[in-house]
Amino acid sequence: MSQAKANKDAYTLILEAIDGGLYRPGDRLVESELAERFGVSRTPIREALQRLETQSLLARDGRSLIVASLDHNQMAELYAVRTELEGLAARLAARHATEEEVQVLRDMVEEDEVLIKDPTALARANRRFHKMIHLASHNRFLVQQLDLVHRSMALMATTSLAAEGRGEVAMSEHAAIVEAIARRDEDAAYMALKDHISVAFVTRLKLDANQRLD
Incomplete structure (x- = not known):
């Protein structure tokens, strides 16, 4: 993991990935894949996903979390x-x-x-x-x-x-x-x-x- 990533929390890393277009509206976010991509343990990833869902940036699709889209x-x-x-x-x-x-x-x-x-x-x-x-x-x-x-x-x-x-x-x-x-x-x-x-x-x-x- 780069020093820049080490200095950022999981929430910021995921938010920047969405903002930068790495994840687009409708894309599924998988806890294990995010942890591996960002070199962060799954607990902070899970907490970040919950926070993003609370802010309506993520939505539920069955049991999965996806990047929300705007109607x-x-x-x-x-x-x-x-x-x-x-x-x-x-x-x-x-x-x-x-x-x-x-x-x-x-x-x-x-x-x-x-x-x-x-x-x-x-x-x-x-x-x-x-x-x-x-x-x-x-x-x-x-x-x-x-x-x-x-x-x-x-x-x-x-x-x-x-x-x-x-x-x-x-x-x-x-x-x-x-x-x-x-x-x-x-x-x-x-x-x-x-x-x-x-x-x-x-x-x-x-x-x-x-x-x-x-």
């Missing part, structure tokens, strides 16, 4: 909450972000441009960008709630950034969000991020509709 209504509910919380984070970032944090956000926008053709890498960069805005809000309670929301986002089978042309548009939206934060324009930052999430939701609904047809 249409659950997805709509999740996006409704995410839109408001992300907008609030941008508003507070416009109020509280340090000049260094603003510079980091600008650097992220510039660096992520090269990832537009790689949806998987862009999705990781997108999570990093949003997390930076959360932290720049300087509100620990908001950050905690957004962490919970983003965990549930991992239950969606595909990233909206996989849609044709979405990467370019998303990067343009990111730039607009950062510039509003840099101007300390709280209302503009709030609306820019809310609009960004709304467009992502529309894109995801279209992807989901196409997948149901397939």
Whole structure:
């Protein structure tokens, strides 16, 4: 087991595996296989699975535990909450972000441009960008709630950034969000991020509709 894994508990290891797409919605999680994969004993694995089930990230399929999936209504509910919380984070970032944090956000926008053709890498960069805005809000309670929301986002089978042309548009939206934060324009930052999430939701609904047809 690597030192990085040794420093993480079973819950974090499984959560990161789901978030990274190693386990997808509908995949069965077997205690013994997880213990072997992560080099962790079965007791902490069992406790982690119970915790993830309590958080509705895992679901029962007979006697087995599988990675949960979101139906249409659950997805709509999740996006409704995410839109408001992300907008609030941008508003507070416009109020509280340090000049260094603003510079980091600008650097992220510039660096992520090269990832537009790689949806998987862009999705990781997108999570990093949003997390930076959360932290720049300087509100620990908001950050905690957004962490919970983003965990549930991992239950969606595909990233909206996989849609044709979405990467370019998303990067343009990111730039607009950062510039509003840099101007300390709280209302503009709030609306820019809310609009960004709304467009992502529309894109995801279209992807989901196409997948149901397939």
